[in-house]
Amino acid sequence: MTERIDGHTILIGLMAYPIRHSMSPTMHNNAFAKLGLNYAYLAFEVGNDTLPSAIESIRTLDMRGSNISMPNKQKVIPLLDKLDPAAEMVGAVNTIVNDHGTLTGYTTDGTGFMKSLSDEGLDIRGEKMTLAGAGGAGTAIAIQAALDGVKEIAIFDLDSVYQKNAKHNVDIINEKTNCHATLHTLADQDDFKQQISESAIYCDSTGVGMKPLEDETLVSDPSWFRQDMIVFDTVYAPRTTKLMKVAEQAGVKHVFNGLGMMLEQGAEAFKLWTGEDMPVDYIRDLLFNDDGVTTK
Known part of the structure; x- marks a missing residue:
């Protein structure tokens, strides 16, 4: 990670509460490293009370975007500029993309x-x-x-x-x-x-x-x-x-x-932010290597 971060590194967040248990930073940061992309993904414990200022920070810090999880998926909608048609139909957002200050909400769950x-x-x-x-x-x-x-x-x-x-x-x-x-x-x-x-x-x-x-x-x-x-x-x-x-x-x-759902929804978000396909098989091996995911 330290070898990749420099003055040009682009920040992507994850805003939810609680969220320290999340595997999303591991997933995305390893995917960035695998593809040689200069991004960093960090988790921020943000609840409904601090959500408005946290969303504004996406614009202020020129972040590429953020994932959104409980309890913010619906509360975030009035704070955004646009909604993807699927997110509008669902009435919830789990991914934000920042295009030069315009925040668009998507759902990939x-x-x-x-x-x-x-x-x-x-x-x-x-x-x-x-x-x-x-x-x-x-x-x-x-x-x-x-x-x-x-x-x-x-x-x-x-x-x-x-x-x-x-x-x-x-x-x-x-x-x-x-x-x-x-x-x-x-x-x-x-x-x-x-x-x-x-x-x-x-x-x-x-x-x-x-x-x-x-x-x-x-x-x-x-x-x-x-x-x-x-x-x-x-x-x-x-x-x-x-x-x-x-x-x-x-x-x-x-x-x-x-x-598995986290991996695939993450891959959809990864594509929205970077324009690149997440190396899903590589990330699956990293996340699922403890044999604790599924029984068939």
Whole structure:
């Protein structure tokens, strides 16, 4: 890193809270080094209260852009100049590109999710998905899955904060795609169990399972899962979440954390900033070399 940084190095950030656990700096900085690009990627712990000044710093410091994660993916939108059509449809941003002071918001979470499944040889088009969470990541996943051909999505909102957003997601999917989306509440555990039992994939896009909730899971009973389904947790720190352990107890064949999604959404952002393709295979080997990512 010290050999690459000089007076011409271009800064890219990651703004979220908490964020010190993130693998994104490792991913992007190794990709820059591999391709000989004079960029540096740093993580900044930024919450909603300090977000406005942090976004303005992108302009002030002439940064190339930044990734945005929880809890800022929706709060950041009024602070930007433009939105990519996909981000506008999703109503959330995870990537900002700075073009000479003009900040444009993009979303790459949904494409990252679908691509990570494709990387594993899995195709959920024409299938039913149960999705927990209607925040920035959950919204992007739901809408991209619907656009890509998932037949049905049962969306469970985690709490009242995202209830309005969850309803919006259902409405926009039903209006603008061929997918049928329905809205549910986690308070109805019988319904939650039933929807999962009918699904080819269960995805948890909430922060449950991540610090400080690493000992928690929305599904604690292994009998809720089938061996032939997919269980996907967007959390990747810890590598094996409580949800993943429950799925493994049930003998589920395809159990994933969020590392593959992070890699693919990162590759999309990398292209937006640099115009270059991320060396995905090289980065995958660096991130996944502890055998803690997936069981098949």
